[in-house]
Amino acid sequence: xxxxxxxxxxxxxxxxxxxxxxxxxxxxxxxxxxxxxxxxxxxxxxxxxxxxxxxxxxxxxxxxxxxxxxxxxxxxxxxxxxxxxxxxxxxxxxxxxxxxxxxxxxxxxxxxxx
Amino acid sequence: xxxxxxxxxxxxxxxxxxxxxxxxxxxxxxxxxxxxxxxxxxxxxxxxxxxxxxxxxxxxxxxxxxxxxxxxxxxxxxxxxxxxxxxxxxxxxxxxxxxxxxxxxx
Numbered sequence: 201x202x203x204x205x206x207x208x209x210x211x212x213x214x215x216x217x218x219x220x221x222x223x224x225x226x227x228x229x230x231x232x233x234x235x236x237x238x239x240x241x242x243x244x245x246x247x248x249x250x251x252x253x254x255x256x257x258x259x260x261x262x263x264x265x266x267x268x269x270x271x272x273x274x275x276x277x278x279x280x281x282x283x284x285x286x287x288x289x290x291x292x293x294x295x296x297x298x299x300x301x302x303x304x305x306x307x308x309x310x311x312x313x314x
Numbered sequence: 315x316x317x318x319x320x321x322x323x324x325x326x327x328x329x330x331x332x333x334x335x336x337x338x339x340x341x342x343x344x345x346x347x348x349x350x351x352x353x354x355x356x357x358x359x360x361x362x363x364x365x366x367x368x369x370x371x372x373x374x375x376x377x378x379x380x381x382x383x384x385x386x387x388x389x390x391x392x393x394x395x396x397x398x399x400x401x402x403x404x405x406x407x408x409x410x411x412x413x414x415x416x417x418x419x420x
Contacts, residue, residue: 235409244401244411244412244413245350245358245401245411245414247410247411250409260408294358299405300348300363300403301348301403301409302360302369304357304358306357
């Protein structure tokens with residue numbers, strides 16, 4: 201079964217760091233586009249970052265320079281390193297597969313607050 | 315950046331009604347548009363990709379049309395399980411979502 205499971209969320213302080221993980225099963229994260237999408241409380245969906253099969257990475261302007269996307273092929277896991285956290289990074293973070301995001305994880309909630 | 319604008323922002327319709335949601339892109343995105351349904355507390359679910367291709371397992375009452383800058387999602391006969399928020403998304407130039415359309419069953 202194709203599945204994505206995110207972990208790593210929680211309560212963090214402004215200026216702090218965390219790393220989200222997205223464990224995949226049923227396919228290889230290295231073979232396709234893998235994205236992070238977030239949703240602030242009561243708000244819509246916002247694309248955050250993508251990692252191509254070719255290793256190219258891209259970021260939304262709101263997180264550029266602060267977030268880093270990566271993967272570990274041996275663990276079939278996608279990551280999002282989040283540094284210099286801000287209150288506005290508070291959201292549920294989803295990982296998703298493919299250009300047209302056909303598979304999503306259940307999400308992991310990140311709260312940034314002092 | 316490509317901006318996506320959905321209308322209406324919310325609608326209330328009865329079971330059996332035909333429902334149409336519109337999505338407009340700020341520039342041409344060809345056919346690179348997807349539609350998602352999101353229910354409270356759940357991840358979005360892909361309904362349509364490439365503007366009109368029905369995702370496997372999605373009921374045939376859902377259909378998509380359009381190209382360039384104007385797109386529509388149609389639910390031919392609204393069912394009780396179709397409540398939720400519907401988002402369009404362009405993937406021609408990175409990814410941008412519309413603001414969402416909340417569908418309520420009367």
